[in-house]
Amino acid sequence: MNDYYDTNAASYIEETGDLDMSFFANRFLQSVPTGGTILDAGCGSGRDALFFHEKGYRVTAFDSSKELVRLASQWTKLSIEHRSFHKMSECDEYDGIWASASLLHLNRDELPTVFSLLCRALKEHGVLYASFKMGQSFKREGLLYTSFTSDEFRSFIRNETSFIIDEMIITEDARAHRKGEYWLNAFLRKMPPCFINDYR
DSSP, X not given: OOSHHHHSHHHHHHHHTTOOOHHHHHHHHTTSOTTXXXXXXXXXXXXXXXXXXHTTOEEEEEESOHHHHHHHHHHHOSOEEEOOGGGOOOOSOEXXXXXXXXXXXXXXXXXXXXXXXXXXXXXXXXXXXXXXXXSSOEEETTEEEOEEOHHHHHHHHHHHOSEEEEEEEEEEOSSGGGTTOEEEEEEEEEOOGGGHHHHO
């Protein structure tokens, strides 16, 4: 990833900090125990980490942009870590992981390793929310947007991860200047070890 978010952190927070993700956040929380542990992985503005915190969940959040971490920490008053997906070392720690519009900046060939790290960090029966752009991968302002069609994503999850898809929801981008662009919102569940071989 380039330094786009360090350079544009303030404008990014202004653009996305008020986006209403409550439908997806509340759908996610249906599968997280009350007061449980949540990781906001690639938290950006910290908007969703704050939402979960205010609902009484124990939230850990990180982002790979130093400037986003600095500004998001000021805005949310939460402790936000500066690190990347590849630096995840947790094991059986979280009831849920929230990765909203963050995994898409990784190269496609990085995703199996990162999904393995996410799976390891989740407790048994843990859940993951992840969102990607729909369609073909592209670059904009130097940023990679790894994208999937619905069928491609199903194949990826089935063949290259230890997750099961609970639900996929396709939505149009909520930002006015991104109308006509669509998101794949996926709710995934960590596969029980005894089911992995049978499932595949």
